Amino acid sequence: PLVKDTVDDAPHMGSATIEFTAHNPGDWFLHCHKPMHMEGGLIALVRIHPS
16 A cells, blocks of 8 residues: 555665655654664754644
8 A cells, every 4th residue: 555654765875855744834754664764863843833
């Protein structure tokens, strides 16, 4: 089944482009679910401002 909140593994040292509709203001934690990747810095805070 299609999973819309998941990105498959990008190539080694690669990147992935994501697109989403920012309709829920607030701070959101964007991260990889692999602990080793999170420890390596694959985490981000995304701040959505109200319009």
